Amino acid sequence: MMMWRVPELLPFLALGLFLGHVAADPDMLQDVCVADLSSAVKVNGFPCKVAFNASDFSTDVIAKPGPTNNTMGSLVTAANVLKVPGLNTLGVSLSRIDYAPGGLNPPHTHPRATEIVFILEGELEVGFISTANVLVSKTIKQGEVFVFPRGLVHFQKNNGNVPAAIIAAFNSQLPGTQSIPATLFACTPAVPDNVLTKAFQIGTKEVEKIKSRLAPKK
Amino acid sequence: MMMWRVPELLPFLALGLFLGHVAADPDMLQDVCVADLSSAVKVNGFPCKVAFNASDFSTDVIAKPGPTNNTMGSLVTAANVLKVPGLNTLGVSLSRIDYAPGGLNPPHTHPRATEIVFILEGELEVGFISTANVLVSKTIKQGEVFVFPRGLVHFQKNNGNVPAAIIAAFNSQLPGTQSIPATLFACTPAVPDNVLTKAFQIGTKEVEKIKSRLAPKK
Amino acid sequence: MMMWRVPELLPFLALGLFLGHVAADPDMLQDVCVADLSSAVKVNGFPCKVAFNASDFSTDVIAKPGPTNNTMGSLVTAANVLKVPGLNTLGVSLSRIDYAPGGLNPPHTHPRATEIVFILEGELEVGFISTANVLVSKTIKQGEVFVFPRGLVHFQKNNGNVPAAIIAAFNSQLPGTQSIPATLFACTPAVPDNVLTKAFQIGTKEVEKIKSRLAPKK
Amino acid sequence: MMMWRVPELLPFLALGLFLGHVAADPDMLQDVCVADLSSAVKVNGFPCKVAFNASDFSTDVIAKPGPTNNTMGSLVTAANVLKVPGLNTLGVSLSRIDYAPGGLNPPHTHPRATEIVFILEGELEVGFISTANVLVSKTIKQGEVFVFPRGLVHFQKNNGNVPAAIIAAFNSQLPGTQSIPATLFACTPAVPDNVLTKAFQIGTKEVEKIKSRLAPKK
Amino acid sequence: MMMWRVPELLPFLALGLFLGHVAADPDMLQDVCVADLSSAVKVNGFPCKVAFNASDFSTDVIAKPGPTNNTMGSLVTAANVLKVPGLNTLGVSLSRIDYAPGGLNPPHTHPRATEIVFILEGELEVGFISTANVLVSKTIKQGEVFVFPRGLVHFQKNNGNVPAAIIAAFNSQLPGTQSIPATLFACTPAVPDNVLTKAFQIGTKEVEKIKSRLAPKK
Amino acid sequence: MMMWRVPELLPFLALGLFLGHVAADPDMLQDVCVADLSSAVKVNGFPCKVAFNASDFSTDVIAKPGPTNNTMGSLVTAANVLKVPGLNTLGVSLSRIDYAPGGLNPPHTHPRATEIVFILEGELEVGFISTANVLVSKTIKQGEVFVFPRGLVHFQKNNGNVPAAIIAAFNSQLPGTQSIPATLFACTPAVPDNVLTKAFQIGTKEVEKIKSRLAPKK
Incomplete structure (x- = not known):
C-alpha cells in the first residue's frame, strides 16, 4: 500500500509517548472530534477528547x-x-x-x-x-x-x-x-404580561391562568 | 495590468454577439446573481437576471x-x-x-x-x-x-x-x-382546536376568542 | 448602464395573469423548495415545484x-x-x-x-x-x-x-x-485488471473471479 | 408542557453547583456562544464565556x-x-x-x-x-x-x-x-517600491510621496 | 390544499420529448453537476448538463x-x-x-x-x-x-x-x-477623479497619468 | 486614511504589553488562525497561535x-x-x-x-x-x-x-x-474475515493472503 515518509510519523510517535497511556491516534481527531463534555474551554459545539472508543458513538x-x-x-x-x-x-x-x-x-x-x-x-x-x-x-x-x-x-x-x-x-x-x-408562558424571568395580553389579545387574568398551568412542576 | 489570452475571451465575445444588445458582462454573474424575481424556473433563492443596473442594489x-x-x-x-x-x-x-x-x-x-x-x-x-x-x-x-x-x-x-x-x-x-x-391562531387551514387547548391549557371558547381577534382583516 | 429590457418583463406579466386564483403563496418557496423531479433544468439539488401539498413531505x-x-x-x-x-x-x-x-x-x-x-x-x-x-x-x-x-x-x-x-x-x-x-469490481466500464491486481496484491484470475461473482444480476 | 426525565437534568444541576455563583444556564451556550474576548485559548472566532447577561448583546x-x-x-x-x-x-x-x-x-x-x-x-x-x-x-x-x-x-x-x-x-x-x-502604501513592513511603481506605472518619487501622506499619524 | 396544475407541466413534458435519446444517468448528477455553460437559465454557479464525459473534468x-x-x-x-x-x-x-x-x-x-x-x-x-x-x-x-x-x-x-x-x-x-x-484606474465607467485624488492624496494630473498607462490596450 | 477612535485601540495596546515580546497583531487572528499544532486544547481543526510569521504559510x-x-x-x-x-x-x-x-x-x-x-x-x-x-x-x-x-x-x-x-x-x-x-485489509483491529469474504465473495484463505501482503512493514 502507500508508504509514508518516516519523518512525518515522528511527531505522532512523540506525541504518543508524551500522552502516556492515551490509546487513541491523534490523527483520528481529523475524522471525528469526540466531544469533551466537561472541558473548561467552551467553544461553538465542544472541544475534542484526546482518547475515545466505540461507546462514544453509541447510546x-x-x-x-x-x-x-x-x-x-x-x-x-x-x-x-x-x-x-x-x-x-x-x-x-x-x-x-x-x-x-x-x-x-x-x-x-x-x-x-x-x-x-x-x-x-x-x-x-x-x-x-x-x-x-x-x-x-x-x-x-x-x-x-x-x-x-x-x-x-x-x-x-x-x-x-x-x-x-x-x-x-x-x-x-x-x-x-x-x-x-412554555417559551412564552413559563420562562424565567417571565415575559411581561403586557406583551402577552397584546400579542394574544387576551386579558391579564387569562395570561396568569396559562402561566400557572404551564409552570414547571416543583 | 494582467493580460488575458485572447482565446479565453472568445466565448464571451461570441456570447455577446448572440445576446445582441445585452450590455451586462456575463462574467459579472459570478460576483453577483441579481434575482430574476419573475423567472418561471424556481430554485433555492432565485435564478439570476442577465441584465441589471445599480437600481437593483438599492431601494x-x-x-x-x-x-x-x-x-x-x-x-x-x-x-x-x-x-x-x-x-x-x-x-x-x-x-x-x-x-x-x-x-x-x-x-x-x-x-x-x-x-x-x-x-x-x-x-x-x-x-x-x-x-x-x-x-x-x-x-x-x-x-x-x-x-x-x-x-x-x-x-x-x-x-x-x-x-x-x-x-x-x-x-x-x-x-x-x-x-x-398569528402562526398558531390565524393560519389557513386552522390549527385544530384540540392542539391549542392542550398546548395552552385553555378552553375551546378561549381558543376561538383568540382566533377571532387575530383573524386577518378583510 | 444596463437597463431592463421590456420583452424580459412580458413573461412575468403574463404569468401573473395566468396564475390568477392560484392558492399557493410563492413566499412559501423560501421556507421550502419542493423538488420538481422532472424539471428539464438541472441544478445542484433540484429546482422547486410551484404547487405542492403535504404528500410531498411524506412517504x-x-x-x-x-x-x-x-x-x-x-x-x-x-x-x-x-x-x-x-x-x-x-x-x-x-x-x-x-x-x-x-x-x-x-x-x-x-x-x-x-x-x-x-x-x-x-x-x-x-x-x-x-x-x-x-x-x-x-x-x-x-x-x-x-x-x-x-x-x-x-x-x-x-x-x-x-x-x-x-x-x-x-x-x-x-x-x-x-x-x-461493487464500486471496484462491478462498475461500467470496468476498473482495469492491473489496477486491481496491484491494489489488492492478487492475480488476474482472482480479480476476474470476484468480478464475475459481483456482476449485476441480469 | 413537555417533561424531561430527571436523570438528564442531573449533570446540569451538578454543574450549576460546581460553578458556584455563575448565573447563566450552560445549556444556553448552545443557542449562543458569547465571546470570551480575553481567553488565553484562541480559536476561529472566540471561545465562549460561561456567564453572560443582556449587556453582552447590546452596545x-x-x-x-x-x-x-x-x-x-x-x-x-x-x-x-x-x-x-x-x-x-x-x-x-x-x-x-x-x-x-x-x-x-x-x-x-x-x-x-x-x-x-x-x-x-x-x-x-x-x-x-x-x-x-x-x-x-x-x-x-x-x-x-x-x-x-x-x-x-x-x-x-x-x-x-x-x-x-x-x-x-x-x-x-x-x-x-x-x-x-493604506493597505498598499502604509503597511508595515512596507510593500517594496518596485512592486508599487510597476503596479501603478508611476515613479519611485511618486510612491514615496503617497506613502508619506498616508503614513499613520504619530 | 395545493395541487399540481396541468398547464404548468406542459412545458416540461414538451422539453422531455425534445431531449429524447439523452443517455446519461441522472443519478450521477448528484455526485457531480457538470456546468452547462451555455444554459439560458442563470443560477449561482451553473445549471448542470444532462450528458457529460471524462473530458469535462480535464483541460x-x-x-x-x-x-x-x-x-x-x-x-x-x-x-x-x-x-x-x-x-x-x-x-x-x-x-x-x-x-x-x-x-x-x-x-x-x-x-x-x-x-x-x-x-x-x-x-x-x-x-x-x-x-x-x-x-x-x-x-x-x-x-x-x-x-x-x-x-x-x-x-x-x-x-x-x-x-x-x-x-x-x-x-x-x-x-x-x-x-x-486596474480595478481603480481602468474600470468602466471610471471611478471619479475626486475619489482617487483624495484616496491616494495625489493630484488629478497624476490620476489621469495612471489611468492612461493602465487603460486596456485597443 | 480612515481614522479609529483611540479608545478602541486601547485593549490591543494593553494586550500587546501583556503579551510581552509577541510580535503579531492579535487583530490578525481574524484574517488567519495559524494552527497551534501542539495546543493541549483540541478543537475541530486547530486552535490559533498568538504569534506567527511568514514561514507558517510556507513549506x-x-x-x-x-x-x-x-x-x-x-x-x-x-x-x-x-x-x-x-x-x-x-x-x-x-x-x-x-x-x-x-x-x-x-x-x-x-x-x-x-x-x-x-x-x-x-x-x-x-x-x-x-x-x-x-x-x-x-x-x-x-x-x-x-x-x-x-x-x-x-x-x-x-x-x-x-x-x-x-x-x-x-x-x-x-x-x-x-x-x-489498506482500509479494509490492513486496519487495526482487523475487519472480521466473515465481513470480507462475504463482501468480496472470496474465501478466508484469500482474505488472509491479501491481509498478509498489505500488512504494514515492520
Missing part, C-alpha cells in the same frame, strides 16, 4: 419508551451530542418521542435543524406552518415518514386510543427546542 | 415610517431580496420597524437569520428567550444596538409615549418571520 | 421490510429526496435497511453525509474505519444507536439467527452510497 | 457621530464582536460611518462580508467595482439602501455641503476592512 | 507557458469552471501564472477564495497584507509552497533574471480577481 | 520527489495544515505524488475534499467511479489537469516507462485519505 437512551403521564401526555428523549459525544461536529442526532393516547407534542421550533420522523407505532396527526401562515398537515401511521422544515413551528398529536412513538432525526448535533407555550 | 421602501394604526401598533417594512434583487445569494437584508406608543412587535422567530437592530428613535423593551427558557431582555434607546440570535423567539415593545423606530439587519436575503400568535 | 416506502434473498443478504430502501420531494434543500433523509440472518451491508461510504442508525429489531456488528486505519466497532441491539462519521468506510453485519432492521438517518437529502466491492 | 458605541476632522473626512465606528461579544458565532454586525462635507470612505474591501447600508442623513455617491472592472454606482440619500457584494472594492463619497451618516450591516461578526490606499 | 490550457510580453510582465491562465465544466459545485480550481524576469502579478484580491501556490520554476517574492496592515512576505523558490488567505490583498514579483512560473490552487470554482490598479 | 516538503521503491510504486507527500500551520481554517492544501514506472496510487477516497491534479511530468491513467458505478477515466499527460469529485473512489496509474509526478490540490486543510485496500 441506549432511546431504546425504551419513557413515561408519558404528564400534562402534555408526551415525552421527548434525546440522543444528541450530550448523550453521544461522538456526534460532535458531525451534524446529526436522533430523538425518540412517546405519546400517550391523546398526547400532544405542542407547537415548537428547532432553531438549528430540519426534522424527519419515522413512526415506530401508532398514528399521529402532524403539521407545520409556513411563514406565509399556511398549515401543511397529514395523518401518518406506523412506518410512514414526515418532514418538518428547518425553524418552522410544528406539532404532533396522538388522536388514537393506543400509544404512539416516533424516531426523529435532525441535521444538527444539538437542534434545540422552543416549545412555544 | 427607498424603508425611507419613511409606515402606518402603525393596527391591532399591534407596529409595522414591519422589509428591504429584502423581493425589494432589492441584487441581494440574491449575498446573505443579508434590512427591515424598518415602526412602533406607535404602546406598540408591540409580538413574539416571533426568523427561521433563517440572526437579527441585529439599531434604534432610530424612541425607546424599546426588547428580549429573546433561550431554548433553556431563559428570558434575556433590556430597555434600549436611540442609537443603541441589540442582537436576537438565530431562530430564537423574541419581541420588541414600545412602553414610551412617543413613536419608536428601528433598522433591523439580518444575515439572510429573506429571513422569514413566524409571528407566534 | 411509506420504508414502512415494510424489503426482500433480503440476495447475495449479500441485505436490502437498503431509501426515503431520500427522490421519494420525498419536500426534502429538497433541507439537508436530511432516511433509509431502512433489512438484514437476513448472516446478512451483510458490505463496506461502503456515503460521500456526502454522516449516518446515525437506530436498531428496529435484531442485533448487528457495526464498525467504521478511520483514515488512520483504526477500526471502531461494536455490537448493538434493538433500540441502540450508532454513528458513522461523514465519508468513512463502514459496514453492518447480522451475526444472529433472526432478521435485523435499522432506520438510518443522514444529514443530506441524497447522501449517495459507494459500496466498495 | 451604545455607534449612538453618536464620531469626529471626522481627519485626512479622509470620515470615520468608521464598529459595533462588531469586539464590542458586542454576544455576536460571536452569529454571523452579523453593524458599523456607523460619519462623513464630513467632502468626506470619503476610500476604496476598500471586506474580505469576509457583504455590506448593506441605510443612509441616516445626508447624501452619498456610492459604488462598487466588479471583477470584470465594471463600476456600479449611484447617488443615494436619506432613508435609501445600497448593497456592496462580498469582497468587492467599493467606496462612499459625500459630495454635499452637509455631514452624512450611515448604518452599515455585515453578514460577519468581524468583517475586516482593507482600505486600499 | 490542457495550463500545460504551456503563456506570453509575458505585456506591461506587467506576467500572465494568468485559468483552469476554472469556464474551462473545466466538471468543476461546477465542487469548490476548487487551478491557475498557471508565468512571469518574465522582473515580471509582477500586481496587488490583487480573490473575493471568493484562499490561494495556495507551488513554484514550478524560478524564484518569487510573495506577500499578503492583513487587515491590520501587516505585510507577511517571503522569497520562495522552485518546489516551495505559499498561502494567500481568503480575500486579502497579495502580490508576486519575479526579481530574478530568469522566467518563473507557478501553479495556483483556489478553493472556489471561479475565485474571481480584482487587480487593484 | 518545502513537496519540493523534491520522494522514494517510490515500495509495494505500490508510489508515494504521497502532503503539504497540509500539519506542515503549513497557516492553512488552518483556510480550506485548502496541496500534495505531491510520485510514481515509479508501473506505480499505482490505489483506489482511495478523500472524505473531506474534492481533488484537482496538475501533471508535473510523465503520463497517468486516472479515473473516478460515481455512486451509480460508472467509471470516468482518461489518460492525461504533462501539463494536463483532472478532477476527482468530493468523496468518490479514484485512482492514478503510471502505465509508462518513466516516472510520473503530480501536484494535487484539495479544498480542505486536511482532506484525509482512505486507501481502500
Whole structure:
C-alpha cells in the first residue's frame, strides 16, 4: 500500500509517548472530534477528547419508551451530542418521542435543524406552518415518514386510543427546542404580561391562568 | 495590468454577439446573481437576471415610517431580496420597524437569520428567550444596538409615549418571520382546536376568542 | 448602464395573469423548495415545484421490510429526496435497511453525509474505519444507536439467527452510497485488471473471479 | 408542557453547583456562544464565556457621530464582536460611518462580508467595482439602501455641503476592512517600491510621496 | 390544499420529448453537476448538463507557458469552471501564472477564495497584507509552497533574471480577481477623479497619468 | 486614511504589553488562525497561535520527489495544515505524488475534499467511479489537469516507462485519505474475515493472503 515518509510519523510517535497511556491516534481527531463534555474551554459545539472508543458513538437512551403521564401526555428523549459525544461536529442526532393516547407534542421550533420522523407505532396527526401562515398537515401511521422544515413551528398529536412513538432525526448535533407555550408562558424571568395580553389579545387574568398551568412542576 | 489570452475571451465575445444588445458582462454573474424575481424556473433563492443596473442594489421602501394604526401598533417594512434583487445569494437584508406608543412587535422567530437592530428613535423593551427558557431582555434607546440570535423567539415593545423606530439587519436575503400568535391562531387551514387547548391549557371558547381577534382583516 | 429590457418583463406579466386564483403563496418557496423531479433544468439539488401539498413531505416506502434473498443478504430502501420531494434543500433523509440472518451491508461510504442508525429489531456488528486505519466497532441491539462519521468506510453485519432492521438517518437529502466491492469490481466500464491486481496484491484470475461473482444480476 | 426525565437534568444541576455563583444556564451556550474576548485559548472566532447577561448583546458605541476632522473626512465606528461579544458565532454586525462635507470612505474591501447600508442623513455617491472592472454606482440619500457584494472594492463619497451618516450591516461578526490606499502604501513592513511603481506605472518619487501622506499619524 | 396544475407541466413534458435519446444517468448528477455553460437559465454557479464525459473534468490550457510580453510582465491562465465544466459545485480550481524576469502579478484580491501556490520554476517574492496592515512576505523558490488567505490583498514579483512560473490552487470554482490598479484606474465607467485624488492624496494630473498607462490596450 | 477612535485601540495596546515580546497583531487572528499544532486544547481543526510569521504559510516538503521503491510504486507527500500551520481554517492544501514506472496510487477516497491534479511530468491513467458505478477515466499527460469529485473512489496509474509526478490540490486543510485496500485489509483491529469474504465473495484463505501482503512493514 502507500508508504509514508518516516519523518512525518515522528511527531505522532512523540506525541504518543508524551500522552502516556492515551490509546487513541491523534490523527483520528481529523475524522471525528469526540466531544469533551466537561472541558473548561467552551467553544461553538465542544472541544475534542484526546482518547475515545466505540461507546462514544453509541447510546441506549432511546431504546425504551419513557413515561408519558404528564400534562402534555408526551415525552421527548434525546440522543444528541450530550448523550453521544461522538456526534460532535458531525451534524446529526436522533430523538425518540412517546405519546400517550391523546398526547400532544405542542407547537415548537428547532432553531438549528430540519426534522424527519419515522413512526415506530401508532398514528399521529402532524403539521407545520409556513411563514406565509399556511398549515401543511397529514395523518401518518406506523412506518410512514414526515418532514418538518428547518425553524418552522410544528406539532404532533396522538388522536388514537393506543400509544404512539416516533424516531426523529435532525441535521444538527444539538437542534434545540422552543416549545412555544412554555417559551412564552413559563420562562424565567417571565415575559411581561403586557406583551402577552397584546400579542394574544387576551386579558391579564387569562395570561396568569396559562402561566400557572404551564409552570414547571416543583 | 494582467493580460488575458485572447482565446479565453472568445466565448464571451461570441456570447455577446448572440445576446445582441445585452450590455451586462456575463462574467459579472459570478460576483453577483441579481434575482430574476419573475423567472418561471424556481430554485433555492432565485435564478439570476442577465441584465441589471445599480437600481437593483438599492431601494427607498424603508425611507419613511409606515402606518402603525393596527391591532399591534407596529409595522414591519422589509428591504429584502423581493425589494432589492441584487441581494440574491449575498446573505443579508434590512427591515424598518415602526412602533406607535404602546406598540408591540409580538413574539416571533426568523427561521433563517440572526437579527441585529439599531434604534432610530424612541425607546424599546426588547428580549429573546433561550431554548433553556431563559428570558434575556433590556430597555434600549436611540442609537443603541441589540442582537436576537438565530431562530430564537423574541419581541420588541414600545412602553414610551412617543413613536419608536428601528433598522433591523439580518444575515439572510429573506429571513422569514413566524409571528407566534398569528402562526398558531390565524393560519389557513386552522390549527385544530384540540392542539391549542392542550398546548395552552385553555378552553375551546378561549381558543376561538383568540382566533377571532387575530383573524386577518378583510 | 444596463437597463431592463421590456420583452424580459412580458413573461412575468403574463404569468401573473395566468396564475390568477392560484392558492399557493410563492413566499412559501423560501421556507421550502419542493423538488420538481422532472424539471428539464438541472441544478445542484433540484429546482422547486410551484404547487405542492403535504404528500410531498411524506412517504411509506420504508414502512415494510424489503426482500433480503440476495447475495449479500441485505436490502437498503431509501426515503431520500427522490421519494420525498419536500426534502429538497433541507439537508436530511432516511433509509431502512433489512438484514437476513448472516446478512451483510458490505463496506461502503456515503460521500456526502454522516449516518446515525437506530436498531428496529435484531442485533448487528457495526464498525467504521478511520483514515488512520483504526477500526471502531461494536455490537448493538434493538433500540441502540450508532454513528458513522461523514465519508468513512463502514459496514453492518447480522451475526444472529433472526432478521435485523435499522432506520438510518443522514444529514443530506441524497447522501449517495459507494459500496466498495461493487464500486471496484462491478462498475461500467470496468476498473482495469492491473489496477486491481496491484491494489489488492492478487492475480488476474482472482480479480476476474470476484468480478464475475459481483456482476449485476441480469 | 413537555417533561424531561430527571436523570438528564442531573449533570446540569451538578454543574450549576460546581460553578458556584455563575448565573447563566450552560445549556444556553448552545443557542449562543458569547465571546470570551480575553481567553488565553484562541480559536476561529472566540471561545465562549460561561456567564453572560443582556449587556453582552447590546452596545451604545455607534449612538453618536464620531469626529471626522481627519485626512479622509470620515470615520468608521464598529459595533462588531469586539464590542458586542454576544455576536460571536452569529454571523452579523453593524458599523456607523460619519462623513464630513467632502468626506470619503476610500476604496476598500471586506474580505469576509457583504455590506448593506441605510443612509441616516445626508447624501452619498456610492459604488462598487466588479471583477470584470465594471463600476456600479449611484447617488443615494436619506432613508435609501445600497448593497456592496462580498469582497468587492467599493467606496462612499459625500459630495454635499452637509455631514452624512450611515448604518452599515455585515453578514460577519468581524468583517475586516482593507482600505486600499493604506493597505498598499502604509503597511508595515512596507510593500517594496518596485512592486508599487510597476503596479501603478508611476515613479519611485511618486510612491514615496503617497506613502508619506498616508503614513499613520504619530 | 395545493395541487399540481396541468398547464404548468406542459412545458416540461414538451422539453422531455425534445431531449429524447439523452443517455446519461441522472443519478450521477448528484455526485457531480457538470456546468452547462451555455444554459439560458442563470443560477449561482451553473445549471448542470444532462450528458457529460471524462473530458469535462480535464483541460490542457495550463500545460504551456503563456506570453509575458505585456506591461506587467506576467500572465494568468485559468483552469476554472469556464474551462473545466466538471468543476461546477465542487469548490476548487487551478491557475498557471508565468512571469518574465522582473515580471509582477500586481496587488490583487480573490473575493471568493484562499490561494495556495507551488513554484514550478524560478524564484518569487510573495506577500499578503492583513487587515491590520501587516505585510507577511517571503522569497520562495522552485518546489516551495505559499498561502494567500481568503480575500486579502497579495502580490508576486519575479526579481530574478530568469522566467518563473507557478501553479495556483483556489478553493472556489471561479475565485474571481480584482487587480487593484486596474480595478481603480481602468474600470468602466471610471471611478471619479475626486475619489482617487483624495484616496491616494495625489493630484488629478497624476490620476489621469495612471489611468492612461493602465487603460486596456485597443 | 480612515481614522479609529483611540479608545478602541486601547485593549490591543494593553494586550500587546501583556503579551510581552509577541510580535503579531492579535487583530490578525481574524484574517488567519495559524494552527497551534501542539495546543493541549483540541478543537475541530486547530486552535490559533498568538504569534506567527511568514514561514507558517510556507513549506518545502513537496519540493523534491520522494522514494517510490515500495509495494505500490508510489508515494504521497502532503503539504497540509500539519506542515503549513497557516492553512488552518483556510480550506485548502496541496500534495505531491510520485510514481515509479508501473506505480499505482490505489483506489482511495478523500472524505473531506474534492481533488484537482496538475501533471508535473510523465503520463497517468486516472479515473473516478460515481455512486451509480460508472467509471470516468482518461489518460492525461504533462501539463494536463483532472478532477476527482468530493468523496468518490479514484485512482492514478503510471502505465509508462518513466516516472510520473503530480501536484494535487484539495479544498480542505486536511482532506484525509482512505486507501481502500489498506482500509479494509490492513486496519487495526482487523475487519472480521466473515465481513470480507462475504463482501468480496472470496474465501478466508484469500482474505488472509491479501491481509498478509498489505500488512504494514515492520
